[in-house]
Amino acid sequence: MPTESGSCSTARQAKQKRKSHSLSIRRTNSSEQERTGLPREMLEGQDSKLPSSVRSTLLELFGQIEREFENLYIENLELRREIETLNERLAAEGQAIDGAELSKGQLKTKASHSTSQLSQKLKTTYKASTSKIVSSFKTTTSRAVCQLVKEYIGHRDGIWDVSVARTQPVVLGTASADHTALLWSIETGRCLVKYSGHVGSVNSIKFHPSEQLALTASGDQTAHIWSYAVQLPTAQPIADTTQQVCGEDEVECSDKDEPDVDVDVSSDCPTIRVPLTSLKSHQGVVIAADWLVGGKQAVTASWDRTANLFDVETAELVHSLTGHDQELTHCCTHPTQRLVVTSSRDTTFRLWDFRDPSIHSVNVFQGHTDTVTSAVFTVGDNVVSGSDDRTVKVWDLRNMRSPIATIRTDSAINRINVCVGQKIIALPHDNRQVRLFDMSGVRLARLPRSSRQVFK
Template structure:
């Protein structure tokens, strides 16, 4: 049996006399231990912050490596593809450069400035907290992948939907081509290759079978988007086979050729006047006028019939990144890398302008609602909802964990937000997150998602595109509508 000295007996008596929760350690030892644990905690905090910063750098380097491996074009005015090495497009100074320091390249084509370490960590933690909280909420919207549209040979910058003779999609790609696709069959019906640079945006005329494209070759083109619809739907191969074959075979404007894919090389009108990349273009209501936005820091207003430039709008301090028009009023919004966007009122001869401030980085896109609201998205990882009658501050700010690219608004007020991180999230105008498009079971985009657009077909009503060269068609439906459809199907089955 071990022997104990008198100090053990004293300690035992002292321990028995202690109140519950008190320590047997002398106060000096306690103080020393508290200091040591405090230092250890600080060391762990420093290691955690360092780990987060290293993870940020690793994510950026990994993204950059994937971008290089995929040989995709990441700048609207230039191409990384060797086949386009002799393109007439300029490099536009230092703005169209791939960062080698691990900084991320956004869909705007300009390297994004770094965020200070502490601020970046704070933003990351805030976004993670928001993500954890939202994970406990039941999605009010269900999303499922319906189909894919394949065929482009480089990243796709833009996608738009329209109802011509049939429901169609328009695509604009860094492979210097634009396409018109059947929503129902998924086939490419018409390929336009009149540009000599990356095609950065595409929009269809409000009432006629015309398409408008903006390009890195400093021009915008208007071209005929009409084809022999029924013949083209019944004839031809898959979209990938069509694009591959069209690289080898020659086609004329009538679409005669080995497989019947219509290829158009001659525009109806060329809008020349910008001195740098034309990043986007849109029709004004009625389709009699067009607005273009350029890296030369100006937006030009054009007459559709004559191709004449009517007016040039200036004022932005840096390159323009997007332009959009109001669906029913003669209002135009231009966004810029100067972190502002401007609303131009063309309803009166004076053409007044309002300047909106609130973002901290490049504003990548903006969209009007039919009411008095406007939604903007930015590289600062926020989406903001504004009242165009009061531009002092945003009504709603949605904070996210990745840069925002070209957003789109549905007719019932849903915002589709495509991200650099390959995700697409859906919000309502109050800022509530409703859903995120699935990226499991090999579904979803494999590269940055650049653009989104809503369609009218309830079976396939949202389309997204990205640097993985694919357009994806989704069914986005409220859970109430989905449950009602299930009940109706169940009822019809019972009746049978």
């Protein structure tokens, strides 16, 4: 009996203490709300030299931060209640379990283990909420303005890849699911050459580093090398597109005043139907292909889980790169070194080293939790990888144990590209948005998106 009355007394004291603690927290919360509400009203009412748009943006950001902290505060209160409930239950179990008492050390160990789990959950909640707030700050640190300058209309199906020639004349190349690759004048938007040698979707296009040659990969299980000769038309003055300017936070631009275009402009282009060389050895879709530095060899990536290295002049298979457990999604070569990076649905990307002609080494990187959709080199010593896990990671080739920057997004990442000169990362998403980031992971802008249903 003394034991029971003592335990009841202890329980009542704990309950009263918890009520008073909860009451003090609510009072503190209400007083904090009163204190935070006053400066905001003063900020809205006082005279300021800031433009109204900037002030509204600041107020919106402060409101978002306040809401995030409020949600975090509520979650922490719930976690505290769970911890107190758990401690009470453990204390009750410590009184008697089937007539036997737990030792003080056993009870302490059990309570410590359960509390540590809840503490880890608390830390995770803090980290997740804080990352949202930090992301909000990042989106407003730099507001670049993107302007629609030119449209390239002519494909009859989705465009899988875009590339720019490295030699004169500088042309734009596009690879499409309509079984063709088109070359365009960048200045005028006119189609210059159509390649129709594939019998499947054209999944990628890359230009030779020093000659007028193009390398295309296709769903017909082949990669083609073909030659082109173009004469650039005279550039016309660029029309005024000031109405098309989109800020970072705008989702799409309106095209209400522009007529829908449904003309096959590629039908007037000179057509190439036969390749110079056909690279054959894969047993599945060839999803990507690229030139090694120097242009004497080419690498292809396929859904048959292999990447193959070919001699361009003879079309002979030099190496078959095996090791991925699932389909390959992309391949890329280093601009100045004999290095190849391949990405796969097995959540990894691999770095292949061909700098020593006698042997080639491979390093496997497991930095993602879902399909790695692409991994590309930059001019320096960095690799940028994108994944369906909604993250993009920047790696240092000299130390790839952990990424030097991580970009977290709200949608899966498609085939990424890097602007070599300005070190800007372009991220196309499954939600039809394209965002621009710098190499440190700070968002710079969002590209304007047309609402018209045409293929560009």
